[in-house]
Amino acid sequence: MKLSEFRTAVADEFGSAYGAVLTGDLGLTEFGSQTAEEALRSGVSPREVWVALCAATDVPEDRRHGVGRLQPGS
Secondary structure (H helix, E strand, O other): OOHHHHHHHHHHHHOHHHHHHHHHHOOEHHHOOEOHHHHHHOOOOHHHHHHHHHHHOOOOHHHOOOOOOOOOOO
């Protein structure tokens, strides 16, 4: 997943405004309570951040593969 795909997935799943709040404010335990934005800046892959964000916000498994992808991992 590219960073642009991550941003699209966040906006499509959560909406632009709420997505920005989540990525900027929600601490993700997988990354030592860093926010999604902090994790991305520290070099964590967008895919890893997306999966952690989905887990933290209870996004159903069938939607965790991200926008524009037909199957998980494709």
